[in-house]
Amino acid sequence: MEDFIRELLIKEAIMARKNSYCPYSGYAVGACVQTADGRNFSGCNMENASYGLTICAERIAIGKAISEGAGRIVAIAIAGGKKDADVLDEAFPCGACRQVLREFGSDDMQIIVAKSETEYRIFTLGELYPESFGPDHLS
Numbered sequence: 001m002e003d004f005i006r007e008l009l010i011k012e013a014i015m016a017r018k019n020s021y022c023p024y025s026g027y028a029v030g031a032c033v034q035t036a037d038g039r040n041f042s043g044c045n046m047e048n049a050s051y052g053l054t055i056c057a058e059r060i061a062i063g064k065a066i067s068e069g070a071g072r073i074v075a076i077a078i079a080g081g082k083k084d085a086d087v088l089d090e091a092f093p094c095g096a097c098r099q100v101l102r103e104f105g106s107d108d109m110q111i112i113v114a115k116s117e118t119e120y121r122i123f124t125l126g127e128l129y130p131e132s133f134g135p136d137h138l139s
Helices: 003-017 057-067 095-104
Strands: 027-035 040-044 073-082 110-114 120-124
Touching: 003 027, 003 040, 003 057, 003 073, 003 110, 003 120, 027 057, 040 057, 057 073, 057 095, 073 095
Parallel strands: 073 110
Antiparallel strands: 027 040, 027 073, 110 120
């Protein structure tokens, strides 16, 4: 993946983060996925007073992609931190998000964990979620 595409995904994740609904934790997360057909879909976390109903930014972005007919996810950028912070944290996908990423991606999917458009680290899903269970186990 070219640097300008990574930077675009990060920029879209940072912009999505601004729409985060996080009145309980105050921790805002934005994510942007890129699909195999080159489209990008972003999402932000959405908390709920019934904490178990909270939805992570990654799963919202993936849900938007799937609901628009996209198939395989090839990359995701994630940006997170305290809602009003100028400096972001490295926000890694939770276990549930890693499983959903596995459903629609592959071990070589790029996961970009960003503190800014220029400060980020790149992992593969296989590195963050080794020996995972997925659709191929059911065929």
